[in-house]
Amino acid sequence: MLAFVLHSHLPWLAHHGAWPVGEEWLYQSWAASYLPVAEMLGRLADDGRADQLTLGVTPVLAAQLDDPYCLRAMHHWLGNWQLRAHEAALSPDPVVQDVGTREHRASAHALELFERDWRHGGSPVLRGLADAGTVELLGGPLAHPFQPLLHPRLREFALREGLRYGSERFGTRSGGIWAPECAYKPGMEDDYRAAGVTHFMVDGPTLGGDTALARPVGGSGVLAFGRDLPVSYRVWSPRSGYPGHSAYRDFYAIDHATGLKRSRVTGKKVAQDRKAPYDPERADRAIDRHVADFVDTVRRRIRDESARIGRDALVVAAFDTELYGHWWYEGPIWLERVLRALPEAGVEVGTLRSAAERDYVGAPREIPSSSWGSGKDWRVWEGPQVREFTSLNEDLTTTVLRVLDKRDSAAGRDRVADQLLVEALLALQSDWPFMVSKDTAAGYARDRAYKHAHALREIADAAERGDEHRAATLATAWRHADNPFPGLDARLLAGDRA
Template sequence: MSKAKIGLVLHAHLPFVRHPEYPKFLEENWFFEAVTETYLPLIRMFNRLRRDEVPFRITLSLSPTLMTMLADNLLKERYVAHLERSIELGMKEVERTKGDPELNRLAVFYLSFFERTLFEYNDIYRRDLIKVFRDLEAVGSVSIITTAATHGFLPLYQEYPEAVQAQIEAALMTHVTHFRSKPKGFWLPDCGYYPGLEHILKRNDLGYFFTASHGVVLANHKAERGIFAPVKCPNGVHAFARSYELSQAIWSEQDGYPADYAYRDFYRDIGYDLDLEYIRPYIHEPQVRVFTGYKYYAISGKKGEKRLYNPEAAAQRVAEHARNFLYTLERSSKRTTQLVDREPYFVIPFDAELFGHWWFEGPDWLEQVIRGMASGDELVMCNPGEYLQEYPDNQELQPAFSSWGNDGYCSTWLDGSNDWIYRHIHGCIERMIELVDRFPNQDSLKKRFLDHAAREVLLMMGSDWPFIISNGTSMNYAERRIREHVHNFNIVYDNLCRNTVDTEWLTRTEKKYTIFPDIDYQIFSRHKRS
């Protein structure tokens, strides 16, 4: 019987946030929460599947900024301190709730979750999660790819192929540093594609990328197999389109599985619920309430009082939702088999942080789906690389401009709230290209300056800043980051134009932004564009 192929893709990314100049920094919590609730639970799941010899294939995109943070000693120290604080809070919570058995059970549940997390991170993985991912890749279950260096949303930089090249080259450099080999594929940030981008991918030996579904079905010619097989760009690079239908079963905030009333509520957290004096040591100084990870309530319903979270009831829903998804997959597979002339390939990509962080039960659901596919006979997991080995001949087609953002194009990253940033980022890119022309073969101190200028340009290009500004969370921070990177770049530019160098400033700034330690400013060379 012919089997439908399933390509699960998890894209793990966080912006580079590391502030050694402060003893604690609020936005570093993004990283701590994701490690605790997403990356470690996913690793746990992968290990369980391996232990039980369940065959599985997952494509995991790890962004260069995330890789750098996972490998960073300061953040490792701070993460451990963060977990220790969570455990301390847990102990207080167990004490505080001892008169209420139901609440107490949840306090114990979370305390043991944090204790286990700390034990695994310190003692099992020796604080080296990159090595864990490398080992998973070595056994063939997980195929690791990369994305743009700072997750720049590339369609907004198509006027500057040098900058797009720099995003890709710096990403590959970081990937090779951590994984010792080049990836075969590339995750375009937010599936942002514009015709011609494939030339830069090919120049960097990247064989495939992923697009939104309308990137393929709205191409200039008919996609003969719709989105159920990759298409080959005229230059030979393959594009895999996302299955909107299947992704949506999980993505939908209103109708998706994660919205089930039995699941843990993301927002109700004792960081907001409890008395300020009690919670003050575990929130942000002086008194900014934040999530602590102790979330005692289930989603429960749209209105009214929230019910206490019941992990057993949630586990039951996980099993039901996994079965439902498998049924949906099989049904879609049967329907699609009649439409295309080979086994359909369903590409289902997600932001990894959906699993565990927002949807607490997500990793368990994923595990059950994978186990279900492995034990059935209608679906087989398959990575894009494996697919292309089996089917190297695919329809030649030029995909269309697209993304998975609002309106399907750029409006998340380019709207009335954030459009002001582009004149500055583009201005800095132009100046960076000019610096490469003016100082073609520098070494020692001037090269350090130029390298740092390139680093600042990459950092300002991150898609997270306009996204955050548009979305309205942490706007202050995102705006400050853009302003700081533009400011820092212009210090270098002005210094070089005046032929002076402020080494004290450079050393201080390099220590703050430790990302891309081996960067070479020549990645912005205009000679690389053709």
């Protein structure tokens, strides 16, 4: 059996737009990945295909896909894309004209999809796919923290409220989660069990590379599914994979006059200004070859692993959703063809939930501290290059818990306390140290983390000095700037006081 898992996540980017980071990330991924992947899954649903893949959607991304500001801005972004396509179509360069024509058709289709299905938010779209049985939705903790390094009170609160948040949006409570960064430390399975989580994702090395079956962790009964790296890396790895093929559209080569992508990869060592024009027919032929190669790879892997363990084996192929369409332009087409080709080749396709129901489960085992980052440990999030974030984590955690524990939780809803907790969770997102470790928009990451830290500190300072008017004024101002979880109630954390 093959289980596809896609994980959709972007940090909280709304109201912080600036190229090349901020909201532009959100709108690019929305247009290039979320729209076509959802459309593709809708076609499979219309064909009556159930249990096609497991789709993780973090609460912070779900909030952005439903946010009125983001919805208006996304519509504007799509219109701007179409205007850029019109500009390209008027170019005297025939290659750019061709790009403009293709991009006009693509932008028009995206606008039609958005106006028809997405104008009232992403939740109805995703809920429809889940209700049809086509996908299993995974939840996760609020604001995407690196859970092992988070204070237990905040970790338990973020998980519990993240799952509740997902159930309110999608109409069903997810039994599974994609933990941020697949990060784990021993004992977290007990938190999962207490929160009603039945299964979660880890990276393959966490299970010693033995990913042929899900594993109950210790005596908890909570299942850990491991990503099959030999199969997953066939598609995308640190050094190779299908998206780097010469025929596919190059992500980095941009016509700076229009902002459109006009070239194919051509060759890994070919300078961007020497790349060949993109040829859709050439790319389409490459897609078919890579579909056939992937199906053959999966069949061989299942056969070999089944022989090794003496029973039917499971393969879990897991990726960021943004690979499909955003990073790899042809990805959604490839994925649909693969999902249709696998059953024809005799491969059962399912979700993590259906794999558990069909007893692709092995013996219990203990698993070590891990993540899916570099080294499969925690170095990306607590290494020497991000020691500032470790200190920030400790300082903000001490501050927010100290202030919240002094507030009168019996006095009713406390907007000051609510915003303090929001700022703490946003400052402690796992994305900020990741971006610094990988030197990917590191300045933006630091700016965002320290902006939320500043907001928390100035609200906390006013509250601790007894200046409730100023604390409330500051909380209101910061809430207008960032309010991804308007239903968050800090009083629910008070019950966790130790």
